[in-house]
Amino acid sequence: MSVQRRPLIAGNWKMNGLRETAIPLVGELATKMNTAAPTSFDMLVCPPATMIDAVVDVAYETDLAVGGQDCHMAESGAHTGDISAQMLKDLGCSYVIVGHSERRTDHGEMDDVVRAKAEAAQAAGLIAVVCVGETEAERDKGITIDVVAAQIAGSVPPDSNAGNVVVAYEPVWAIGTGRTPTSDEIQDVHAMMRGKILELLGADEAASIHLLYGGSVKPSNAVELMGLADVDGALVGGASLSHDDFWAIAEACS
């Protein structure tokens, strides 16, 4: 973690959360944020689209940020069932996740689509959380670095800066499995990512853009993972559904 980049702890609730569970969950986090203020980290929750409005209502007047889990690349139009970045902004979101591996797998989203969505997010005034990460087969072939570098080159828009993009490294095989790469492996990938951003966007962006790690982050490994030099926070799935676990992960950044 660096002094320059304030840690960001982001929760991806995925397709979880009905009013009965989501409102108390965000309520607990909002209370903790207010009680702990000023915190030494930023906190973001990304509920399913159906819960964003209610979650924003609870998070209002706290430092808890709210984001979407995906957006369409177009501003508006004939795209039944889709949600635009502008709509998320209109609801009170400040972030949106794009290119999560579950979107890449379930919906066949390739780098060019992810980049177009990130550009739409940026154009709407949102911070795009662009996800990258290798599959287990790619890791076994020893091509993790090449795969992640190519995803960054293909998915991160050319006009990106610390104010409109965050990049999250999430090895696909570590998501929801309880397995993680070693700390050295994570740091090596993150250092490469920062180098790639330097090459693509320049030194200021490389120094200031947040790089999150995601994939089986939990309270028991958070202190070690959040202590790595080029890890600026976490994208948390399963553990973000427990306010105690999510808060414990955030406190690992203190």
Ligand code: PGA
């Ligand atoms: P996990 O998910 O923390 O449950 O592994 C991370 C993610 O998919 O963002």
